[in-house]
Amino acid sequence: MLTKRIIPCLDIKDGRTVKGVNFVDLRDAGDPVELAAFYADAGADELVFLDISATEERRKTLAKLVRRVAEKVNIPFTVGGGISSSKDVDLLLHNGADKISVNSSAVKNPELIDELVGKFGSQCVVVAIDAKKINGKWKVHLVGGKVPTEIELFQWAEEVEKRGAGEILFTSMDHDGTKNGFANEALRRLSTERNIPIIASGGAGTVQHFVDTFKEGKADAALAASVFHFREMEIHDLKRELKKHNVPVRF
């Protein structure tokens, strides 16, 4: 039986993990490779690296990091952040990334999805969507959720699937950082309407939140950052609880 995936997300800047992390037992928790290896051993099913660097050197630095991760880590990982061309994707995949995610660049230029799917296959193209509810409507946002658009979430998700994306990573800006649970109502609709896997993101605070997003939100995978980075929750314990609630997980 296919299991539900737990995905820690690492924010990367200039080749280092950004958010403060609470890992006393790691030699260098700022080293994404060491942190990634830790999570792989701890039972993470996949990893996401989100690059937020803004330097000229960013592409090269990220490619080097991807290579080091691929050398060491034996679970799949996705790389996102600032990817806007098939040249960017080619460099990351050739250094060992399994999937890439596009966000703002796909909203601005939806044909980018078709191009990437045509060149590299659906299996490695994740479309990340940041959205926020405005006057009762879910609107897609750009630039890490800062810039609102008039595009409606569910329509965009439909288009993304039609253009061949392999997965959707949906972050609710209303829930992100709140630790009050995932946007399960929207997730449930996305997961029911779409026939590709949906990754839930934004709002993880407790074990129950994960149970709810899999059961009520019908998410295929759940992504979180701080609850894992600050050791508020161990992945193994989380999975044990999920199993108790009859959510299929890998041990």
Place this chain on the structure above:
Amino acid sequence: MKIAIINYGAGNIQSIRFAFERLGVHPFLSDQAEEIASADLVVFPGVGEASSAMSKLKSTKLDLLIPRLTQPVLGICLGMQLLCKYSEEGDTKGLDIFEVDVLRFNQGVKVPQIGWNTIDQLKSDLFKDVSDKEYIYLVHSYYAPLCKETIAVSDYGIKYSTALKKGNFYGVQFHPEKSSTVGAKILENFLNM
């Protein structure tokens, strides 16, 4: 030991190389028939679309070489599918090692299947010391039905072949290079063929 990874421009082959390197061996990437034929073991990877992958194989005449290989050959993911008779994806004629047609999932499940599933009913030394119900990582939209060459079974709306074997040819639908310690064990078993 010489291990060749067939390099025909189909996807993420670095990960496969790195997975073998973690086991202490150093495969080489090649699209040269002679070089590949001289290896002790051959890995035939592939992700992406079947018909375009087959065209790439044909453009380098590797479609003629692969079926003639006599050393152990491991097809991974699309590599396994291309070793089958036919694929619905792009209406593609395969290399006809495994006598089975590859079909698209249409059992009311999400496509592609992405994530960790279990393998069961394991046969062959490829799964030596691997127990039934171990988890492996999969990403695919097309599958090989059960057949007489099936050596591992998974369930995704339908029971299907997650591994096939015929003579010196092995195929796995999952990604051993991304399947944690279980995947590493399977690659190690392949090294001992």
